[in-house]
Amino acid sequence: MSESPDALAVWCRVRQQVDWSTVVPADPVPPVRGAVDGLAVRYDGPVRRRDPARADRLLTALARSRADAARGEPLGPQLPASWQRLVLGVPEAPFRDGDAFAKGGRERYGLTPHTWRDFTGCLRESTDAAVPLPARAARAYLDVSFFHPFTDGNARLFLMALAHVLDLEDVRLDEVGPLPVARYPDDPDGAADLAVLVTVLIRATRRRAARDTHRPPPVSPRAKAGGPRPGSGPAW
Template sequence: MQRWLAVRELVPWHEIPDNGADGPVVPLRDGAAEDIRAFDSAIDPARAEGLLSALELLRVDAARGARLDFALLSSWQQHVLGTLEPPQFRNSPAFAKGSRERYGIGPDTRDRFDTCLAESASDAGRLLGLTARAARAYLDVCFFHPFDDGNARSAFLTLVFVLAREGIALDGVSLLRRITFEAEDTQDPLILVRYINVHLAETRRRTADSTGSASR
């Protein structure tokens, strides 16, 4: 987590063009939902059902312009994990990737996390393009590792939410799941931004092609 916070300030986020600058796009199909049905259902139907419920909730939250913070993530994570109550922020160090990565905890960890997530908004200081903000928020969840379980799923939902809050959905997300990143690598965040841009460009192209065909 400390390595990520240091790297986060060094990443040349502005280096990658923002494919979100062209405004909202409504895809022909719901790429996030379709990926959940194909990938997560094969692992466990209940896992897919929980993710789909969380996806529906986050889109309602995005439509009302909700502020992104831990409490919001936790309301989705209750569905992801199937818990009776929204899960709390972890209270001890966490480990991942075969214990190769350790995520510390301190009295201000949650507050620092909320501060980072707040920077995903379009009116945040040091304004970045939408796809960079979506990638950064995804990695904030990965490397703060706020939950005892399901952090990769939470990170994916966070990315979808940041895009949805500005009227953008993707018709494919294959490059945004089944991937891992290293906290100390300043190029990994740029790779993620490029992946988002690829999916967004393809979504716009297919949507435009369909509209053009329908008008002929």
């Protein structure tokens, strides 16, 4: 039986085929923060319902990644490694030392003497200002996905890498639910579509943030009724 193709090598070729500078509008992306942190909501909602301990570890790792972004730490291999230790609750999370597999073993990610050098170079490009922010964030998501740097738990890092790239430029999505679907290394159109989806989610976050900013504060039932009744004490 022949060995399955190297999905990482395929991704590295496809990555060069995508014109990341034009897949989404090149307009600057102003800072925006949603009323909630969409990634934290995901961890504290669907993930917690399945596995409370995993949710706690992911929230701890997310807090670390947010702190890294606040310090201006660019995305590099050392950051996913530090997050991975918290995600898995282990003292060390070394890079894999052999081929990795995903999608039920159908995708194989090879390992060569140049893999970690290439991974570092790819992540470094997440700060390339010549590429629109949504495209850089989507590309980082796919880089972590297909380099598959660790033996276990890689899928928990894709969104965190994407969120870190956005957070470095003070952009924080209030909804991430549409992002974690199966991605394929031989799909340049799918890679471009992910960048478009990130753009859509940023715009939706901005619309909701503007709506919430201009929405009047809620009026209490007592105020609607004309204030407190005589002798009922102060309206705190």
